[in-house]
Amino acid sequence: MAVKSNKTAEFPRPQVTVDVVILTLREGALQALLMKRGAAPFEGQWALPGGYIHPQEDQNLDAAARRILRDKAGIETPYLEQLQGFGDGKRDPRGWTATFAYFALVAAETLDPQHGANAEAVAWRNATEKQKLAFDHAEILATAVARLRSKVEYTTLPVHLLPPKFTLPDLQRVYEQILGRKMDKSAFRKRMAEADFVEPVPGEQRPASNRPAQIYRVKRGFKTIFFDRTI
Amino acid sequence: MAVKSNKTAEFPRPQVTVDVVILTLREGALQALLMKRGAAPFEGQWALPGGYIHPQEDQNLDAAARRILRDKAGIETPYLEQLQGFGDGKRDPRGWTATFAYFALVAAETLDPQHGANAEAVAWRNATEKQKLAFDHAEILATAVARLRSKVEYTTLPVHLLPPKFTLPDLQRVYEQILGRKMDKSAFRKRMAEADFVEPVPGEQRPASNRPAQIYRVKRGFKTIFFDRTI
DNA sequence: TTAATAGTGTCTCTAAGACACTATGAA
DNA sequence: TTCATAGTGTCTTAGAGACACTATTAA
Numbered sequence: 001m002a003v004k005s006n007k008t009a010e011f012p013r014p015q016v017t018v019d020v021v022i023l024t025l026r027e028g029a030l031q032a033l034l035m036k037r038g039a040a041p042f043e044g045q046w047a048l049p050g051g052y053i054h055p056q057e058d059q060n061l062d063a064a065a066r067r068i069l070r071d072k073a074g075i076e077t078p079y080l081e082q083l084q085g086f087g088d089g090k091r092d093p094r095g096w097t098a099t100f101a102y103f104a105l106v107a108a109e110t111l112d113p114q115h116g117a118n119a120e121a122v123a124w125r126n127a128t129e130k131q132k133l134a135f136d137h138a139e140i141l142a143t144a145v146a147r148l149r150s151k152v153e154y155t156t157l158p159v160h161l162l163p164p165k166f167t168l169p170d171l172q173r174v175y176e177q178i179l180g181r182k183m184d185k186s187a188f189r190k191r192m193a194e195a196d197f198v199e200p201v202p203g204e205q206r207p208a209s210n211r212p213a214q215i216y217r218v219k220r221g222f223k224t225i226f227f228d229r230t231i
Numbered sequence: 232m233a234v235k236s237n238k239t240a241e242f243p244r245p246q247v248t249v250d251v252v253i254l255t256l257r258e259g260a261l262q263a264l265l266m267k268r269g270a271a272p273f274e275g276q277w278a279l280p281g282g283y284i285h286p287q288e289d290q291n292l293d294a295a296a297r298r299i300l301r302d303k304a305g306i307e308t309p310y311l312e313q314l315q316g317f318g319d320g321k322r323d324p325r326g327w328t329a330t331f332a333y334f335a336l337v338a339a340e341t342l343d344p345q346h347g348a349n350a351e352a353v354a355w356r357n358a359t360e361k362q363k364l365a366f367d368h369a370e371i372l373a374t375a376v377a378r379l380r381s382k383v384e385y386t387t388l389p390v391h392l393l394p395p396k397f398t399l400p401d402l403q404r405v406y407e408q409i410l411g412r413k414m415d416k417s418a419f420r421k422r423m424a425e426a427d428f429v430e431p432v433p434g435e436q437r438p439a440s441n442r443p444a445q446i447y448r449v450k451r452g453f454k455t456i457f458f459d460r461t462i
Numbered sequence: 463t464t465a466a467t468a469g470t471g472t473c474t475c476t477a478a479g480a481c482a483c484t485a486t487g488a489a
Numbered sequence: 490t491t492c493a494t495a496g497t498g499t500c501t502t503a504g505a506g507a508c509a510c511t512a513t514t515a516a
Binding site for chain 1: 468
């Protein structure tokens, strides 16, 4: 907040938007939901779902992000966290703009991008390989992937990429796919048990042509758990 | 970025600002630089230094934060990182506003708040006790302190609260003051040695009425180091 | 009985914490 | 010589990783 509020009022104020990186695990890869732009600038190019803040409708920034998630992708209650602000004079050819970028995690099984507003212009695209996107959205996407990878190392975030019921081998596979390396089963299960954020669903198992796996769910009141790091 | 760019143009766009939490360690406590507001709203109340983005002057958000740091507090090269965005319809009585909040760490010894623009309206205040500030600045300040505390647990951030030359006992005291607990000297020094981000200044020691301490400085090319945390 | 994956137990090794020890300068 | 703090060495213990083992189902 400026102490003197109108000193610079003669200059155009930057436009500000909210953009959301929606990540999921599909076909064994991390994918992001992108939309094809229908208007200039960057008409026809792929971009992150986003939009302006609606002051009469959005209570706060988080609410604006949730509205965008709902309107553009038909997603109601994903994991959502603020990623980072991006702003400069070059990202939009129309002038200085800024955006509050969010990132959301959803289970591929629980959603259908076709339910969004303009269905044909929505697609899942691989999130980890470099690609050209409108504005600075490639950079925002890369930042989101980096943030996820970093947090996966020491949090329970990956459960949000699974449906409500899952097995421990499922969960381990999610960690392994995001981090791109194998993990020891025994050590993994010890840490999950210690973190104490999932519980077996009594009597439910996943049948298979081998030993069936116990089905788990996230405990009630669960919040993301951070594992120990020491200074 | 909205696909349709002018659909909501009839509604007032939120004003957006950049605010900076400047933290230092003075008198054994974590303190924040605050400014007394000279105009409505919240005239006469204390607030974080901040201001509007100057599109012709600021290359990007970080540059805007650095300009505010320079103009309001006379600080040139502190540690600076983006904290979080805050925005809603209630924080400013004039309507929906949003801010990109930053936090900066500076060594108390290397700066004098009197060098800022309006000196008499600038003061260091304890950052950890609750206080009433203009807008939602108390919440922003609390968020910055929480972020610092959390990062201190597993990074080398605290060096930025010391002058360029310091001793290892100095550094340990910074960690202890922020975290509010004693640390084991031997373990602390082992970790600092392992992180390998400081080096002794050859031949320089801090004289005292006891064994003098070796003086250290941060290594060239140093970037914040994260200690291990495992999933 | 076999194949395949779920799930557990055990051993080793590293690293953190506790704590005792030595080092060094001023008074 | 004493005091105070700097700086190092050693022991114990907890936890991570490696890896071998057992369990359970369908075919």
